[in-house]
Amino acid sequence: MTLVGSHTRIMGQATATTPAPPAAARFDRGEHLPADYRPGRQIAQTLTIAAALAALGGALAARARPIDWLLMPVFFVVANFIEWMVHxxxxxxxxxxxxxxxxxxxxxxxxxxxxxMPITVTPELGLVMMPWYTMLGLFLIASPILLLAGFLRGPGLAGIFLLAAVAYFLMYEALHALYHLPDATLDRAGIGRLRAFRRRQAHHRRHHVLGRMAHVNFNVTFPWMDWLFQTTEKPE
Ligand SMILES: [Zn+2]
Ligand SMILES: [Zn+2]
Known part of the structure; x- marks a missing residue:
């Protein structure tokens, strides 16, 4: 997702191509960042909200029955659908x-x-990471599932869902930021050599083709729903 903003998509249009907006040719990233923007502050905001939600999830999950934890993988698939649908x-x-x-x-x-694709200076992470209000909005979108889990199995399962949702969100943000780092940085960190990472990065890069962004490769983490709904497109 995008940080100062967000993402979006559509099914059934995987073969259509939308003309690229001419604005892309003259886009100045610096013009779209507040003068006092600090990436460290945004990362701290994200981690603070995540910690608060995880603390609530942990307190609720302490009341879960052992068998409820078996649904954790299911919640990751649900989160993958929410990622695809919202994007x-x-x-x-x-x-x-x-x-x-x-x-x-x-x-x-x-x-x-x-x-x-890569950022050229660290503050450009502000155009990659989600702002705090988008983060809260995503948890609001997911909240009916939390309520359903609580209704069906009690607060323990609702807590497990909240923990899964926080972990998934942080994974999304971390992976998306890594996709937009320079190759030299990724190589220095040892991530650039990981083929699984490069595959996912290529999946996201294809989504960044302006004429294809509204049609394909909506999953940023694992391409499960792109596979299921046939919105996967390989680089040409
Ligand atoms: Zn997008
Ligand atoms: Zn991106």
Whole structure:
């Protein structure tokens, strides 16, 4: 997802191509970051919210029955669907309110195209990471599943879902940020040599082709729903 904003997509249009917005050619990343923006502050905000939600999840999960923990993998699949659905729709379609569309399709995707993926200075992470309000919005979108888990199995299972959702969100943010780091940085960290990482990064890079962004490769973490809904597209 995008940080100052978000992402979006659509099914059934995997063969259509939308003309690239001309604005991409003259996009200045620096113009779209507040002068006082500090990536460390945004990372701290994200981790603080995640820690608060995880603490709530942990307190609830302490009341879970052992068998409830077996549903943890199922919740990861559910999170993968939410990732695909939110990225394909509010992030890539101008649905009201348009904040996710503006931040993701009209900002993140113009700042980073498939031939221009890496950040050049650390503050550009502000155009990659999600702002705190988008993060809270995503947990709000997922909250009916939390309530359903609580209704069906009690607060313990709701807590397990919340823990899974926090872990999944942090994985999404970390992977997405890594996809947008320079190769030299990734190689220095030893991540650039990992073929599984490069495969996922290539999947996301293909999503950054402006004419394809609203149609394919909506999963940023594991491409499970892109496979299931046939929205996977390999690089040409
Ligand atoms: Zn996108
Ligand atoms: Zn991206």
């Amino acid at each position: 394909r729709n509010p992030m890539h379609r101008p649905l009201t309110p348009r904040i996710m569309y503006r931040n993701h399709a009209q900002l993140h995707h113009l700042a980073f195209t498939e031939t221009n």
